[in-house]
Structure formats: C-alpha cells, structure tokens
Amino acid sequence: MSEKFEIRREVVVPGTPEQIWAAISAETAGWMFPSPLEIPADGSRPDSPIIADWEPPRELAIHMQGPDGWFNNLEYVVEARDESTAVVRYVHAGVFAEDWDNQYDGASKHTDFYLHSLGQYVQYFAGRPVTYVSAEGPEASSAPEAMGALRGALGIASGATAGDTVTVDVPGIGTVEAIIDYIDDWFVGLRTENALLRFYGRNAFGGNVDAAHHLFAADADGDAATAAWQAWLSGVFA
Known part of the structure; x- marks a missing residue:
C-alpha cells in the first residue's frame, strides 16, 4: 500500500540568494542532474504545469501529480543569512508505493548528499557551463x-x-x-x-x-x- 513521506532540511549555502536561485532553477546539472524544465533565457517563469511557486530569488516549488493519489513535491525557500551565505529550506514530499523504510532511508541520505553538492557548486563553479x-x-x-x-x-x-x-x-x-x-x-x-x-x-x-x-x-x-x-x-x- 502506498504511504506518504516528507523529508525536511535546512542548510547554509555559501553564496548569494541569486546564485542559489540560479542553481536550483536553471543549473541543476551542475550539482544534481539535468532538470526537465526549460527555463526562458530571460529567467521568467517556465511554461510548465508542474511549477507551483516561482518567486525569484526566494521560493521555488515543483509539484508533480499522478493517478491513484501519487504526488512528488520539491520545495525550496532561500533567505540571505549575511553577505556571503544563505539559508536553504528544502522539503521533499511524496508517496512511496512499496518498501517504504528502505526507500525513505535512501531518499533521505541522497538529500543530504545533493544539498552538499549544491553548496559545492555554488561556492566553486556557480554559473559555469557544465x-x-x-x-x-x-x-x-x-x-x-x-x-x-x-x-x-x-x-x-x-x-x-x-x-x-x-x-x-x-x-x-x-x-x-x-x-x-x-x-x-x-x-x-x-x-x-x-x-x-x-x-x-x-x-x-x-x-x-x-x-x-x-x-x-x-x-x-x-x-x-x-x-x-x-x-x-x-x-x-x-
């Protein structure tokens, strides 16, 4: 039977909100994997039904839904901490159809690694072609x-x-x-x-x-x- 899950994290990232926003919206190939979203050249909101919130450089939410109550939601809130760092609040919520404990453990550990890679990308490679x-x-x-x-x-x-x-x-x-x-x-x-x-x-x-x-x-x-x-x-x- 399908069961819901939710993973929450709050991390400090070395960079400006603008750099982090670019990384989580348009530059995901630099630290996670390529996004299916096509971001317009001017940085405006993509024409995609999965975009739930698009408020540069602060909030991004991607909500995907399917049959039988399936959903997969990714949400980021970015807030400046000082001149060189920002706080990223991240929530991943969705449904696992089977093997809930193992899938949750894997998703949770992957989250920590991906968010670490986000920080590495913003600190050392932000904006570079990848x-x-x-x-x-x-x-x-x-x-x-x-x-x-x-x-x-x-x-x-x-x-x-x-x-x-x-x-x-x-x-x-x-x-x-x-x-x-x-x-x-x-x-x-x-x-x-x-x-x-x-x-x-x-x-x-x-x-x-x-x-x-x-x-x-x-x-x-x-x-x-x-x-x-x-x-x-x-x-x-x-």
Whole structure:
C-alpha cells in the first residue's frame, strides 16, 4: 500500500540568494542532474504545469501529480543569512508505493548528499557551463562490500576524511587529482579544479554503485568522459 513521506532540511549555502536561485532553477546539472524544465533565457517563469511557486530569488516549488493519489513535491525557500551565505529550506514530499523504510532511508541520505553538492557548486563553479555525465556500475557492484572496493580503487585510505586528497588514474582521461569533499558509508564526493565527481552507493538501497559527474572544463567531451568512467567503473567490479 502506498504511504506518504516528507523529508525536511535546512542548510547554509555559501553564496548569494541569486546564485542559489540560479542553481536550483536553471543549473541543476551542475550539482544534481539535468532538470526537465526549460527555463526562458530571460529567467521568467517556465511554461510548465508542474511549477507551483516561482518567486525569484526566494521560493521555488515543483509539484508533480499522478493517478491513484501519487504526488512528488520539491520545495525550496532561500533567505540571505549575511553577505556571503544563505539559508536553504528544502522539503521533499511524496508517496512511496512499496518498501517504504528502505526507500525513505535512501531518499533521505541522497538529500543530504545533493544539498552538499549544491553548496559545492555554488561556492566553486556557480554559473559555469557544465557537462553532466553518468555511469552505472555492473551487477557485481550491488554487493554489500561494493563501496569499500570503490574507495580502494579511488585511492581513499581507511579513515580518510573530507579535505584529504586522492589521485586516481582513469584510462581515457588520465590522472585525476582531487580533494575529498564528502565521504560516508554511502557516498563519495570528489572535487577537482574543473569537476565535481560523485559516486553513489545505491547498493545499500537495492541498486548498484553508480557515478554521476559534473564537468566544468570548457573542452569537456561528454561522450568520451561517459565511456571512460563507465569502463573504469566496470573494471573496479570486474
């Protein structure tokens, strides 16, 4: 039986309300995944029935509804905190059709990682053109110990924390030098000079280990990067 859920967060983001508004409305590919919304060039309200609130740079609400009472709502409220930071109040509400506890746990943990990535994007890459690439791990990456294998392949030592540096060779890309900006049992976030590299331990929630990266280099080749990271991820779990 379907059951409702609600996830609430309040985070401080290093940036202005205008930068954060741009990130949550038009630039989601820079920190989460590309939005299906087509934002007009002048930044006016999109012509979309799923937009419930559009009040730049303060409030954005996206409400999606379906049959049998299904809904999925995302809401942001942005308020300036001082000259260089703002508070983002976020609510995600909807319906899970089955496996409620596991789905809620996964959605809650993903929320924390995505909101962290929002802060990283606004602080280091706001407004820069982005190439979004993603790769899905093979079936072997669904194993309980898969994230340990991933961390080992990334050169992340036991006990590593945010702020530590790693170096990893990725065939087709070269040597990647990065700072760990997020690490726990489920996710790894790496930041380079021109990228946010994100690894998702969805094996904990019934899926595989996946990667989704946000590339900000002007010459980024999305197809080549996708192929390289897909091959690397497949090699980790061969």
